[in-house]
Amino acid sequence: MFFLSSNHNIVDTVTETLSENVNIISWKTFEKYFADKAPEVIDFLVKLLIAVIVLLIGIRVIKFIRKLVRKTLAKTNLDEGLKQFLDHLLNVALYFFLIMIVLGKFGITASSVIAIIGSVGLSVGLALQGTLSNFAGGVLILLLKPFVVGDYIKEDTHGNEGTVSEIQLFYTKLVTVDNKTVILPNGALSNCSLINFTHQNKRMIDMKVGVSYQSDLKKAKEVISEVVKQDPSRLPEEEFQVFVSELADSAVMIGIRTWVSTEEYWKARWRITEQIKYTLDENGIEIPFPQMDITVHQDTERKS
The missing domain is CATH 3.30.70.100 (Alpha-Beta Plaits)
Known part of the structure; x- marks a missing residue:
C-alpha cells in the first residue's frame, strides 16, 4: 500500500515538472519569435502609417489640382465635352500615380505592377475589352464631334434620347425631358446611328x-x-x-x-x-375620324 502511494506521488511530481517545463519553453519560444518578428511588424506598421498619411495628403492634393485645372479650363474656348473629358482623364491619371506612390511604400514598384499586368496580359485584355472600347469611343466622340454637351440627341439602338449633360472617359450622360439621367457607354454610342436634333440652329x-x-x-x-x-x-x-x-x-x-x-x-x-x-x-371645317360605310343587300327571294 505504501509502495502504491509512493508511485502516485512520483507520477504527480513528474507531471508537474513537465508542465512547468513546457510552459517555460512555450513562453521562451513566443518571446524569441516576437523578438525576431518585432522589427518586421514595426517596420510594416510604420510603412502602413506613412502610406495612409501619403494617401490622405494625396487625395487633398488631387482635389486641389483638379480645382485649379477646372478654373484654367473654364477660361479657355475649349468644347465643354472636351473639358469634362480632360478633367476625368486627369483624375484617373492622378489617382493611378497616387496608388503607385502608396504601393511604393511597401516596396512594390511600378515596374513590378507592369510586369504582373504583362504576365496576365491576355486575361486582363479580355476583361478590359469593354472598358477600352468605351475609352476609344469617348476619344472618337470628342474628335469627330457627332454631338457636344447641350445637344439633344436620340440613339437608334435602344431609342434613348435626351440632352447631353456630360461626356466622360467611358460613358456619356443624357438628361431626358422628364429629368431622368440616362448613362450610355461611349463604345456603343460611337458605333450606333443617332439623330442630333440641335446640331442645326x-x-x-x-x-x-x-x-x-x-x-x-x-x-x-x-x-x-x-x-x-x-x-x-x-x-x-x-x-x-x-x-x-x-x-x-x-x-x-x-x-x-x-x-x-x-x-x-x-x-x-x-x-x-x-x-x-x-x-x-x-370655320365649320370638320376633322373626320376613320369611318366605314357598310351597305347591306337584302335578298327578297325566299329559299324554297
Missing part, C-alpha cells in the same frame, strides 16, 4: 392635318395658312408650305411645313396644332 415643322371630303378644301388651306403665318416662332425669312399631301380613306390630308428655331420647335409645334384645331372648328 433651325428645324422644320412637318405635320399633317386631315379634313373631311365634304369640307371646303380651299378655305381649309387658307385658314391653316393664316395660322402658320401668324405664329410668332415662324422664321419670316423662310417660306412655309400648306398643300394637299394625300387623299386618304377618311380624310383629305393637308401637309404643313414651316421653319422655326431649334429651341422653339416643340413649343411652336404644339401651339400651331392647337390653334389649327380651334380655327377649323370656328
Whole structure:
C-alpha cells in the first residue's frame, strides 16, 4: 500500500515538472519569435502609417489640382465635352500615380505592377475589352464631334434620347425631358446611328392635318395658312408650305411645313396644332375620324 502511494506521488511530481517545463519553453519560444518578428511588424506598421498619411495628403492634393485645372479650363474656348473629358482623364491619371506612390511604400514598384499586368496580359485584355472600347469611343466622340454637351440627341439602338449633360472617359450622360439621367457607354454610342436634333440652329415643322371630303378644301388651306403665318416662332425669312399631301380613306390630308428655331420647335409645334384645331372648328371645317360605310343587300327571294 505504501509502495502504491509512493508511485502516485512520483507520477504527480513528474507531471508537474513537465508542465512547468513546457510552459517555460512555450513562453521562451513566443518571446524569441516576437523578438525576431518585432522589427518586421514595426517596420510594416510604420510603412502602413506613412502610406495612409501619403494617401490622405494625396487625395487633398488631387482635389486641389483638379480645382485649379477646372478654373484654367473654364477660361479657355475649349468644347465643354472636351473639358469634362480632360478633367476625368486627369483624375484617373492622378489617382493611378497616387496608388503607385502608396504601393511604393511597401516596396512594390511600378515596374513590378507592369510586369504582373504583362504576365496576365491576355486575361486582363479580355476583361478590359469593354472598358477600352468605351475609352476609344469617348476619344472618337470628342474628335469627330457627332454631338457636344447641350445637344439633344436620340440613339437608334435602344431609342434613348435626351440632352447631353456630360461626356466622360467611358460613358456619356443624357438628361431626358422628364429629368431622368440616362448613362450610355461611349463604345456603343460611337458605333450606333443617332439623330442630333440641335446640331442645326433651325428645324422644320412637318405635320399633317386631315379634313373631311365634304369640307371646303380651299378655305381649309387658307385658314391653316393664316395660322402658320401668324405664329410668332415662324422664321419670316423662310417660306412655309400648306398643300394637299394625300387623299386618304377618311380624310383629305393637308401637309404643313414651316421653319422655326431649334429651341422653339416643340413649343411652336404644339401651339400651331392647337390653334389649327380651334380655327377649323370656328370655320365649320370638320376633322373626320376613320369611318366605314357598310351597305347591306337584302335578298327578297325566299329559299324554297
